[in-house]
Amino acid sequence: MKIWILAALAALTLIVGVWAQDSPSQSSETVARPRKKPAPDAGAPADNELPKIPSKLSPKNKGDEAETDATFKTETNVVTVDVQVLDNKGNPIPNIPKDKFRILEDNAPQTLTQFSTGEAPMTVAMVIEFSARFQAFYSMGWGETLTASYGFIQTLKPEDYVAIIAYDMRSTILSDFTNDRTKTMEAMQRLRIPGFSESNMFDAITDTADRMSKIEGRKAILLIASGIDTFSKLTYDKTRKSLQESGVPVYSIEMLQIERLMAESAGMLGPLATLDFLQGDNELRTFAKETGGQAFFPRFTGELPNVFRAISQSLRNQYSLGYSPNNQAKDGKFRKITVQLVNPATNEPLRMVDEKTQKPMKYTILAKTGYTAPRAVE
Numbered sequence: 001m002k003i004w005i006l007a008a009l010a011a012l013t014l015i016v017g018v019w020a021q022d023s024p025s026q027s028s029e030t031v032a033r034p035r036k037k038p039a040p041d042a043g044a045p046a047d048n049e050l051p052k053i054p055s056k057l058s059p060k061n062k063g064d065e066a067e068t069d070a071t072f073k074t075e076t077n078v079v080t081v082d083v084q085v086l087d088n089k090g091n092p093i094p095n096i097p098k099d100k101f102r103i104l105e106d107n108a109p110q111t112l113t114q115f116s117t118g119e120a121p122m123t124v125a126m127v128i129e130f131s132a133r134f135q136a137f138y139s140m141g142w143g144e145t146l147t148a149s150y151g152f153i154q155t156l157k158p159e160d161y162v163a164i165i166a167y168d169m170r171s172t173i174l175s176d177f178t179n180d181r182t183k184t185m186e187a188m189q190r191l192r193i194p195g196f197s198e199s200n201m202f203d204a205i206t207d208t209a210d211r212m213s214k215i216e217g218r219k220a221i222l223l224i225a226s227g228i229d230t231f232s233k234l235t236y237d238k239t240r241k242s243l244q245e246s247g248v249p250v251y252s253i254e255m256l257q258i259e260r261l262m263a264e265s266a267g268m269l270g271p272l273a274t275l276d277f278l279q280g281d282n283e284l285r286t287f288a289k290e291t292g293g294q295a296f297f298p299r300f301t302g303e304l305p306n307v308f309r310a311i312s313q314s315l316r317n318q319y320s321l322g323y324s325p326n327n328q329a330k331d332g333k334f335r336k337i338t339v340q341l342v343n344p345a346t347n348e349p350l351r352m353v354d355e356k357t358q359k360p361m362k363y364t365i366l367a368k369t370g371y372t373a374p375r376a377v378e
Contacts, residue, residue, distance in 0.1 A: 077324065077325060077328060077373070078113070078322055078324055079322065079323055079324075079325060079371060080114070080320065080321070080322045081103065081320075081322070081323075081367050082319070082368075083101070083292075083318060083319040083320075083321055083365065083366070083367045084292070084314050084365070084366040084367070085341070085364070085366075086314070086364045087361055087362070087363055088361065088362045088363070088364075090310050091313065092314060092318075093352070094117070094317060095117075096319065096341070098115040099344045100341050100344070101115075101321060101339065101340075102340045102342045103321060103323055103337065103338070104337070104338040104339075105323075105325055105326070105336070105338075106336050107336075110325060110326060111323060112321055112322070113322055113324055114322025114323070115320070115321060115322070117317075117319050118317075119316045119317055120217060120218050120316060121157065121161070121217070122161075122218040122219065122220065122316060123161040123162075123177060123212070123215055123217060123218065123219040124156075124160065124161070124220050124222055125162070125165060125177070125208050125211075125212060125220075125221050125222070126152065126153075126162060126165065126222045127167065127204055127205055127208050127221055127223045127224070128145060128149055128165065128166050128167070128191070128225075129167060129168075129199050129224065129225035129226055129255075130145065130168060130191050130194050131169075131194050131195075131196055131197055132168070132194040132195065132196060133168075133198065133199055133228075133230070134199070134226050134228075134255070135194050136194065140256075140258075140259055141226070141255060141259065142194075144255045144256070145191075145224060146191060147301050147304065148224050148253055148255065148304055149164075149188060149224060150188060151304050151308060152222060152311075153184060153188070155309070156181075159179060161177045161178060161179050162178070162179075164188060165204065165208055166190075166191060167199065167200060167201070168194060168195055168198055168199060168200075169195075169198040170200065170203070171200075171204035171208070174187035174191075198230045199226065199228055199230050200229060200232040201223075201225055201228070201232065202229050202232035202236065202238075202239040203232040203233055205223060205243070205250070205287070206234055206238075206239050206243065206246075208221055209221060209242065209243055209246035209250075210242070210246055212246065212248045213245075213248060218315050218316065218318065219249070220248065220250070220315055221248055221250045221251065221293075222251050222252075223253070223287075224252075224255065225252065225253075225254065226254065226255055226256050226277075226280060227252075227254050227280025227281055227283060228277070229283075240286065240290060241334075243291050244290055244291070244369065244372070245371070245372045246291075248291060249291045249368070250287045250288050250291045251311050251314075252287065252293070252294075253296050254281060254284055254296070254297045257297055257299040258299050260277055261299070281297065290369045291368055292368040292369075294314065296310075314366070321339070327373075330373060330374050330375055330376040331373055331375070331376075332372060332373055332374070333372070334370055334371070334373075335373055337368060337369060337370045337371065340365070341365065
């Protein structure tokens, strides 16, 4: 009987405790209750006597709409253009003053608001074709591709960032952007035996350019490839448009030049194959020209050091120009850019003279050919 009474008391205590947790206590401070209003000051008006907040929607305030409307400021779009000026030997020409540059957007002169020069670190994505189509294990194409890739890495400075991306049927990021050369060399060691026989160049280069479009500073894509694309999802025209919008310069090194010459001389390269290679050469030139880069077609590995030097000098010694477009319309249209060197006194093309020979010197201006204007946010 005692045990039963104790059990009943314990159960009753548990029920009361649960009920106490679920039911608010009358003395609890957490329960909302009306608070007493503080006594108003002697000189303060009563609640019903407080002045009403004027509304511009009131019929009496129609004439004050201009004063009560909120004002908003729009952000000004600034376009940055990296420019290279090369002499007839491909060497960069330094120390050109700001007033000698002129930028045209859709043939309309623009006012330069930013100008900087000097050597700076660079960020490079090496996009390497590595397929069984032209880079079969221990073939000539395999050796040339690895020689060009390793050779360019040796020219990088400690503060430069580089990423290694290989592609065949799809692109693979072997190492992301880093200045740790140990990670870079570990990524290069994975280029041994190619997998597929396809080479989807368009997909690989556009995907890389899109990833690099938000990177600030000196940046570029180094494309080491045969120039042949097998069956990318993107077409050639869409690839051109995508590269123009990304604004990343493309430097290309076309491999297999000597192999093509040997095959043509031996009658082993048919007209269709020859046409494919010529089309690939033209595509590489177009990508480089429209993005402000350069295309190289070395026939022998002995030419590669000069190619690496030209790419390094072009990237490190650039003129960075910036301007606020006269046309601020956010219509998403493509705007054509033209960079010129002019004599500000006569408004004629700038004439340069070789310091050694004192003869007129030809020069080449490399810059992206345009950009796509932003769209208005709906």
